Amino acid sequence: MPRAASDVYFQLFNEIGILEQLSRAVLEAKLPDGMLSSHFGVLNHLARLKDGQSPNELARAFQVPKTTMTHTLAGLKKNDLVKILPHPRDKRSKCVWLTDKGRRFRETAIHSLRPDFEKLSKQFSPKDVKVLLPHLEALRIIMDAQRDGE
Amino acid sequence: MPRAASDVYFQLFNEIGILEQLSRAVLEAKLPDGMLSSHFGVLNHLARLKDGQSPNELARAFQVPKTTMTHTLAGLKKNDLVKILPHPRDKRSKCVWLTDKGRRFRETAIHSLRPDFEKLSKQFSPKDVKVLLPHLEALRIIMDAQRDGE
DNA sequence: ACTATATAGTGCGATATCGCACAAATAGGA
């Protein structure tokens, strides 16, 4: 692979990294005190896809060590945002479920971001987003698959 | 702003967040032992833009508390990847410069990512990247400006 | 010049994240 090609990939992930920093700051500014983007991320994941997943599945989904997920889940559980039940068949494992409070919390957090999106939309329209989004999704799906692949 | 519009922005940043997790894992897998993406990020920033910046400027660039940057820079300095000199005029401030070792380290790290990019390119070509990159840059510039703006 | 305010960097304690190692349970093969 020629250097120029390698460089564009590097640039791509550099931009993604910067954008993540910026958007995380916007999100965390809206979250209540002890709440971190890692907590919100788990709530959002459970709500978007499905809850009842195991801590281990969550750890792999977030590319984070199991111990970190144990800790994050403990925080969510302490605030009654999730409930953690034993797995019905596998006695090693557990299942993480959203509580009603957890669902409401996520909804509220998303809602509170609307003014930020509103402001952004004046310079970067929803149509611009709709152009961008499919490409990002495609890239994400590919990278996700390559990760599982080995 | 209608809910549907708000949702696409949320989706956008969700994808960006996931992609950042995935790419950070790829990078950190290639970094030597005590080295973290936060360290590499600073080296890369100093190399891409310009070195000689103050710890405070770096902290603001990375959206991170000053104390965190102090700590990160201490780690880089300990490994002779940066040198930290007093600011010539402002006695409160300091200037962070890359050492030759720091520059080489960054080059090596970037080089070591080439096989990963190579693999990715089979499903997501450099041309695909070139379509994506300008949109991301535009968004990043806008968000960066809005952040400074207030 | 003097005072009040703002800014740069850091020490300190709290929390988050990580790597290692382990116990309990499961899965797979002889």
Place this chain on the structure above:
DNA sequence: TCCTATTTGTGCGATATCGCACTATATAGT
């Protein structure tokens, strides 16, 4: 069945990150 290897979650200690408060310096207003 029995033995081994794998998987799941967690305790523990180390490092990273964060918020608060403080010192030293610089800036602004008078």
